[in-house]
Amino acid sequence: MDFDLDPPDPTASWPWDELRTLAAHRVRARLGLLQRDDLEDVVQLAMVRLLRASRRESIANPHGMASLVADRAARDWLRARRRWRARFLEPGEMDDLSPPCDALPEQAFGDPVERARFVVTEYFRQTAGPCAELATAYFAALDWEAVAASAAMPAATVRKRWWRCVERLRAELRGALEPLFEALGGGNR
Helix, strand or coil: CCCCCCCCCHHHHCCHHHHHHHHHHHHHHHHCCCCHHHHHHHHHHHHHHHHHHHHHCCCCCHHHHHHHHHHHHHHHHHHHHHHHHHHHCCHHHHHHCCCCHHHCCHHHHCCHHHHHHHHHHHHHHHHCHHHHHHHHHHHCCCCHHHHHHHHCCCHHHHHHHHHHHHHHHHHHHHHHHHHHHHHHCCCCC
16 A cells, blocks of 8 residues: 655646746846846745745645745845955955946836736735736737626626726825925825
8 A cells, every 4th residue: 555655746837937027026126137147046035945944834825825935035135245245355346246227228127018028927926916917818919709708697797807907096196295295395296
């Protein structure tokens, strides 16, 4: 008689590719302009830490944990880099390694459309489940008819739901940006 003594792996159903992409976005947002090899190293470190954490305890929100672990991995990488520089470089050499801010290309901080896509999708994922699915479909350029067919509802209903989701996001942004406009003396624009 065969017995399976290994407990089932709760992370087997996790979307690891999606979590890796999320970690890469978080690392890029945290560290900015980064060499591709360094980026891959930090993302791999974050994914290993996520896997270790999942084996230690149950994780209810893998996306949230991936974001947290990626931020911490980026911070640790930055600290290790500073320690290395302080130990092996002369004080004058440290200034030569960082380009001036005005020398950075406009795309150094990532594609603005990709950043907006990430922010909108994450906002909906955190606040409203159905809106996250619609945002994913919208950014994947899926036809609303196809989305409606997969959800077994009329396309007009899907479009109306997406419109409501976008209105909710606009209202939230208006509320969040109003203090900034007040501080700048511009009032509500």
